[in-house]
Amino acid sequence: MDVREGLLYTDEHEWLRVEGETGVVGITAYAADQLGDVVFVELPQVGRTLERAEAFGVVESVKAVSDLFSPVGGQVLEVNEALAAHPELLNSDPYGEGWIIRLRIADEGATTELKDAAAYRALIGA
Amino acid sequence: MxxxxxxxxxxxxxxxxxxxxxxxxxxxxxxxxxxxxxxxxxxxxxxxxHMGELHVTGREAAAALAYALVTDPPALAVGRAHYSMICAPDGGVIDDLIVYRLAPEHFLIVANAGNAAVVADELRVRLAGFEAALDDASxxxxxxxxxxxxxxxxxxxxxxxxxxxxxxxxxxxxxxxxxxxxxxxxxxxxxxxxxxxxxxxxxxxxxxxxxxxxxxxxxxxxxxxxxxxxxxxAGMPLYGNELDRATTPFDAGLGRIVKFSKAGDFVGRAALEAAQARGRTKALVGLIVRGRGIARHGYPLYRDAASGAACGLVTSGTQSPTLGVPIAMAYVPPDAAAPGTMLQVAIREARVPVEVVALPFYRRPT
Incomplete structure (x- = not known):
């Protein structure tokens, strides 16, 4: 299962790529595989402020509904509008075109509670 | 397991x-x-x-099944099959079945996996007065x-x-x-x-x-x-979603399979005759979501965005791979069952419009 170096991970299978003061959030390849074919993504409003671990959206596959949890606190700067028409990007390119939101990270210190790639690999037994 | x-x-x-x-x-x-x-x-x-295969054989196999099921197996030609149900005395559906006639005195009944044991037990009881034997070959x-x-x-x-x-x-x-x-x-x-x-x-x-x-x-x-x-x-019911003990064949829009014209009594006859006479209290319909989100099993339905009390319940729902829109089946009040009726479904915190449509959603090209 694809786990990328340089990203930070939650126990709920989101990833965070820190880019200066902002961060990009998506779900891991493992999560996408577990969900199966994603057919709908509910995105938050741009400008909304999220607490760490707050549910900010929903991913629906053919069979399942799954909440999305923010890896860090912050303000939503951007959402991936392409997912409205192409939710399958979460399956085909979960670390790239399938990104979900971009945040302004409220407290960079909070990222220390996230897992690195090795720890996430251990979590999923990869 | x-x-x-x-x-x-x-x-x-x-x-x-x-x-x-x-x-x-x-x-x-x-x-x-x-x-x-x-x-x-x-x-x-x-x-x-995983499906259940139950063989019923004997001189009175056909008559026994006419008593046990709502359909008329004696009318089946050898080599033909029909869709059937086994109902409780109160008319509720115990399971939906396919009945195949393999020989004049040999029927094969295919039951849902989750109900196979219950159906076998119930058939054994119902066959007791007949010269007919049940073999659970599942x-x-x-x-x-x-x-x-x-x-x-x-x-x-x-x-x-x-x-x-x-x-x-x-x-x-x-x-x-x-x-x-x-x-x-x-x-x-x-x-x-x-x-x-x-x-x-x-x-x-x-x-x-x-x-x-x-x-x-x-x-x-x-x-x-x-x-x-x-x-x-294809608009086909799934037991546990569209069919259960609290549902009659009429509720599910499948009353046509109940053969009141067949000779003799059958389990559920009186209750089903009464159910047909009084008209159904709920109706199974197709829905297409006319907004964002998927209406899934158990989601409540409302007559309009403001109404507080649910009027119905989604029984099955998914994103239709063929149609590319979210589809569902649901029970609604009979006066809300006409195609074109607009209702609201609660998807998480939102009320989303849904339109009642005729079933099935998909019919294969002929």
Whole structure:
């Protein structure tokens, strides 16, 4: 299962790529595989402020509904509008075109509670 | 948890296995959407060995089933089948079934996996006054289906059964890939297709043979996930979702299968006659979501955005792979069942408009 170096991970299978003061959030390849074919993504409003671990959206596959949890606190700067028409990007390119939101990270210190790639690999037994 | 004879085949093909009705079954191999499309466009091969196969034999087998079920099995010609139900005395549905007449005094009843034991127990009681015997062959029978427009073309070279002469809802005895089999032109996908009953141990070889024969046509193994989206598009009820003990055949829009005209009493007759006379209190409808989100099993329905009390309940829902829109089946009040009626479904915190539409959502091109 694809786990990328340089990203930070939650126990709920989101990833965070820190880019200066902002961060990009998506779900891991493992999560996408577990969900199966994603057919709908509910995105938050741009400008909304999220607490760490707050549910900010929903991913629906053919069979399942799954909440999305923010890896860090912050303000939503951007959402991936392409997912409205192409939710399958979460399956085909979960670390790239399938990104979900971009945040302004409220407290960079909070990222220390996230897992690195090795720890996430251990979590999923990869 | 029980396993079918094909479990290792599923593992070898990379299936994701889940518990379903006490059985370890493949929900998908490569993906539900891909398998769904394979069945609509080409064909898919399904392991349905978890289903219950109950044989009823004896001089009074037909009369016994006329008493036990709501349909009229004595009217079935040998080699034909019909969709049936076994109801409780109060008219509630215990299970929906396919009844095949294999010989004048031999019927095969296929029950849902989760209900097979209950149906067998109930039939034993109902058959007691008749010269008829029940044999539960569920654990001696593998059931492998091939469904889709290419099914006949793939199966034909493997079998001595004359598929051209085998009508929809017909069954014939023969051989498939060298295995003694009953071949039925039945299914649960809305496509043409066949269900092959063989001895338990011969299921894996049959599965392999169908997939090998279908490889050139890109026939895929298909799991229970695709089976569910396929049957939902075809407007077919699933026991536990659209059918249960609190539901009559009339509620489900399937009252036509109840044969009040047949001779003699049958279990549920009085209650079902009363149910028909008073009219239904709920109606099964199709819904298309006219907003964002998927209306799923258990989501409440409202008459309008402001109303506080739910008027109905979604029984099954998914994103339709064929139509590309979210579809659902639901029970609603009869006065809200006309196609074109707009209702609201609660999806998490939002109320989303849904439109009542005629079932099925999908009908295969003829």
């Amino acid at each position: 029980r396993a079918t004879a094909l479990l290792e085949r599923h593992r070898a093909r990379g299936a994701r296995l889940v518990e379903f009705a006490g059985w370890e079954m493949p929900v998908q191999y490569r993906g539900i959407l891909e398998e769904h499309r394979a069945v609509r466009e080409r064909a898919g091969v399904f392991d349905l060995s 654990l001696r029978t593998s059931l492998v289906a091939i469904q889709g427009p290419r099914a006949a073309g793939v199966l034909a070279p493997l079998t001595d059964v004359a598929l051209d002469a085998l009508r929809y809802y017909a069954i014939a005895e023969g051989r498939v890939a060298g295995h003694a089999a009953l071949v039925a032109r039945t299914g649960y996908t809305g496509e043409d297709g066949f269900e092959c009953f063989v001895a338990w141990d011969e299921g894996p070889a049959l599965f392999d043979a169908l997939l090998a024969a279908g490889a050139a046509a890109d026939v895929l193994p298909a799991g229970l996930g695709a089976r569910d989206t396929l049957r939902l598009e």
